[in-house]
Amino acid sequence: MGPAPEPIDLVNPELKFWDLSYDRSLDVCSEAIKGAYSEFSGKEIGRVLLVNFGTFERIYELLGPLSIEGKKMSLSELFTTISRSVANVDRHSESDLKERKGILSVTGKKLIKKLVWAPWNLLPASFIFDQEFQRQNIFISGVSRDLVPHDHDIQVTEWNLGGAKSSRFLEKKVQILLEENQNETWSVVGSFSMTHQGNYDEPISTIWKGFVDYSFPDFITSQGFRMSGPIAPGEKKVQEFEFKNIQYPELKKIGFFLPRGQEILVDLTIRAYGQKILRSKSFETHENVGRLFTSISERQTCLRWDEIEDDISPFITFHEFVTRDRLSDELQAYFAQADHIVELHFNEPVELMSDFEIEFQDLDVANNNTVSPVVLSHKLLEGETTLLVGASGELVREERYGVGVNGVIDQRENLVDFQAKRTVIYRPIEELGKYKK
Numbered sequence: 001m002g003p004a005p006e007p008i009d010l011v012n013p014e015l016k017f018w019d020l021s022y023d024r025s026l027d028v029c030s031e032a033i034k035g036a037y038s039e040f041s042g043k044e045i046g047r048v049l050l051v052n053f054g055t056f057e058r059i060y061e062l063l064g065p066l067s068i069e070g071k072k073m074s075l076s077e078l079f080t081t082i083s084r085s086v087a088n089v090d091r092h093s094e095s096d097l098k099e100r101k102g103i104l105s106v107t108g109k110k111l112i113k114k115l116v117w118a119p120w121n122l123l124p125a126s127f128i129f130d131q132e133f134q135r136q137n138i139f140i141s142g143v144s145r146d147l148v149p150h151d152h153d154i155q156v157t158e159w160n161l162g163g164a165k166s167s168r169f170l171e172k173k174v175q176i177l178l179e180e181n182q183n184e185t186w187s188v189v190g191s192f193s194m195t196h197q198g199n200y201d202e203p204i205s206t207i208w209k210g211f212v213d214y215s216f217p218d219f220i221t222s223q224g225f226r227m228s229g230p231i232a233p234g235e236k237k238v239q240e241f242e243f244k245n246i247q248y249p250e251l252k253k254i255g256f257f258l259p260r261g262q263e264i265l266v267d268l269t270i271r272a273y274g275q276k277i278l279r280s281k282s283f284e285t286h287e288n289v290g291r292l293f294t295s296i297s298e299r300q301t302c303l304r305w306d307e308i309e310d311d312i313s314p315f316i317t318f319h320e321f322v323t324r325d326r327l328s329d330e331l332q333a334y335f336a337q338a339d340h341i342v343e344l345h346f347n348e349p350v351e352l353m354s355d356f357e358i359e360f361q362d363l364d365v366a367n368n369n370t371v372s373p374v375v376l377s378h379k380l381l382e383g384e385t386t387l388l389v390g391a392s393g394e395l396v397r398e399e400r401y402g403v404g405v406n407g408v409i410d411q412r413e414n415l416v417d418f419q420a421k422r423t424v425i426y427r428p429i430e431e432l433g434k435y436k437k
Contacts, residue, residue: 169198338390
């Protein structure tokens with residue numbers, strides 16, 4: 001059948017009939033099968049039916065245990081019995097090799113007979129067939145719609161190249177943090193891992209050989225990645241990734257695209273910019289964070305969300321006098337002319353506008369002698385949530401002073417409410433963490 005394509009050529013340089021389903025497009029696979037069959041038999045076929053073994057397992061589970069090779073087998077026993085029966089053969093005996101997969105034919109015929117003689121199972125069986133057809137675990141060429149990756153899909157493809165049945169034990173996991181660092185600027189951080197969860201039991205669980213290809217949507221990176229085996233039972237391999245400064249204003253969905261019959265674990269966190277609200281029917285959300293931890297076996301999965309923009313004014317959450325000795329040397333020098341220093345902490349990063357102003361007002365609680373501090377200097381610290389204010393004036397112990405700020409906005413240009421004043425009390429401070437530069 002000619003030379004095998006990459007990566008099948010790593011196992012056998014010549015393409016075999018059973019390897020014709022190597023393309024991610026099932027239409028391409030179907031045409032290759034029809035062409036090969038026509039070439040060898042001289043007969044034309046109009047349709048190709050592709051059925052995953054998982055579909056066979058679901059029907060077997062519905063119809064109950066069957067007697068195979070003189071023993072009633074549950075679903076959990078079926079795969080191992082078939083696999084061992086096929087492998088337990090004299091590989092230099094033509095007659096044995098010819099009959100080595102006869103157990104599959106026998107099992108299939110028994111399932112059909114049981115379905116015919118138990119018509120009450122036809123309805124639930126039809127539901128299974130319909131689900132499997134929709135998921136493309138049953139594919140009929142010329143009838144089924146072929147799927148192609150979307151431009152927002154993460155694609156993951158496992159190539160088992162001589163690892164026997166070990167793919168059933170190979171846990172493929174993608175862990176992703178999709179974070180909006182600034183408005184509509186994103187970063188993607190995470191890892192891909194492969195873990196062999198089985199032990200050594202040939203041909204069911206052996207050393208997995210092959211590799212897993214994965215790629216991201218082009219708006220993240222056009223670079224492809226590959227994780228290679230071998231992976232022995234109990235072993236694990238991890239590959240980390242990080243992409244920053246992704247400019248994608250309309251990011252509202254992410255997807256996964258898999259070959260038929262494959263499965264991945266997805267641990268996804270979506271963190272929108274602070275004070276936004278996430279809404280989604282695809283995953284759980286809490287304020288600006290979305291979380292999903294699930295197993296995906298669908299060929300194509302799309303996760304969508306919406307964002308409610310931040311329209312709430314920033315506000316002060318902490319307001320206290322601080323002692324000078326609690327400041328760094330640099331900050332002590334900066335506020336050298338101030339008699340008093342007040343810390344104001346905002347609930348989110350803020351920016352000081354050109355018309356920024358701050359006002360202290362003596363509230364006349366301790367006495368009736370109104371003396372308000374005079375603002376001399378201010379400094380917005382790194383992180384943009386803490387504002388230090390230096391003031392002068394003779395203050396009264398236990399007196400309350402109202403603090404109001406104006407000209408302060410958040411990243412969405414929401415303006416702080418000048419009327420929402422905070423109160424600071426002038427008294428000695430016993431303990432405060434030292435500020436960093």
